[in-house]
Amino acid sequence: DIQMTQSPSSLSASVGDRVTITCRASQSISSYLNWYQQKPGKAPNLLIYITSTLQSGVPSRFSGSGSGTDFTLTISSLQPEDFATYYCQQTHSTPFTFGPGTKVEIK
Amino acid sequence: EVQLVESGGGLVQPGGSLRLSCAASGFTLSDHYMHWVRQAPGKGLVWVSRINSDGSSANYVDSVRGRFTISRDNAKNTLYLQMNSLRAEDTALYYCTRGYRASHDYWGQGTLVTVSS
Numbered sequence: 001d002i003q004m005t006q007s008p009s010s011l012s013a014s015v016g017d018r019v020t021i022t023c024r025a026s027q028s029i030s031s032y033l034n035w036y037q038q039k040p041g042k043a044p045n046l047l048i049y050i051t052s053t054l055q056s057g058v059p060s061r062f063s064g065s066g067s068g069t070d071f072t073l074t075i076s077s078l079q080p081e082d083f084a085t086y087y088c089q090q091t092h093s094t095p096f097t098f099g100p101g102t103k104v105e106i107k
Numbered sequence: 108e109v110q111l112v113e114s115g116g117g118l119v120q121p122g123g124s125l126r127l128s129c130a131a132s133g134f135t136l137s138d139h140y141m142h143w144v145r146q147a148p149g150k151g152l153v154w155v156s157r158i159n160s161d162g163s164s165a166n167y168v169d170s171v172r173g174r175f176t177i178s179r180d181n182a183k184n185t186l187y188l189q190m191n192s193l194r195a196e197d198t199a200l201y202y203c204t205r206g207y208r209a210s211h212d213y214w215g216q217g218t219l220v221t222v223s224s
Binding site for chain 1: 153166167168169209210214215217
């Protein structure tokens with residue numbers, strides 16, 4: 001199985017900050033990397049699929065990059081509604097594993 | 108509007124069975140692969156299973172293979188997850204998700220399965 005790791009596991013940031021979350025796969029997953037946002041008590045929400053394609057309706061301050069084993073999610077200017085937990089997921093091969101999550105908190 | 112509504116969760120004893128359902132609306136179910144993803148209380152997301160568009164092929168995470176069976180009835184716009192030989196570690200919120208370009212673009216609100224004596 002492909003293992004996914006994320007760093008940091010949590011971070012504190014202020015509104016307006018640029019935030020970067022890193023996701024690493026245990027083997028190459030090409031570009032099959034997705035990012036989800038989850039707020040407490042809610043289902044996850046797809047932000048970015050296939051590394052860098054922004055899901056419809058997602059603000060352009062979110063962006064994704066990477067290939068192979070190393071990927072990043074960037075929030076260019078953190079907004080109050082962005083405080084949440086972010087998960088990466090590989091869909092290169094089953095089982096489609098998720099990263100452990102990165103909790104973004106208010107500084 | 109795309110909607111996925113799960114049902115069938117509840118409290119079950121270890122070794123017991125449950126059948127989850129996911130009613131889909133607002134899109135043509137037969138056009139999409141479908142998945143189940145679960146989340147134990149306070150924990151992260153775990154992909155459980157996937158079924159292809161016509162129901163002829165399925166995949167499972169190792170921890171449920173042989174105990175869980177995913178199926179679908181496209182005529183009834185419904186996805187299922189039959190769960191047998193349930194264990195305490197299966198306790199989780201189970202989400203039904205729609206497959207889209209190698210991702211999950213729509214999620215239901217989840218149905219809670221609690222395995223406990």
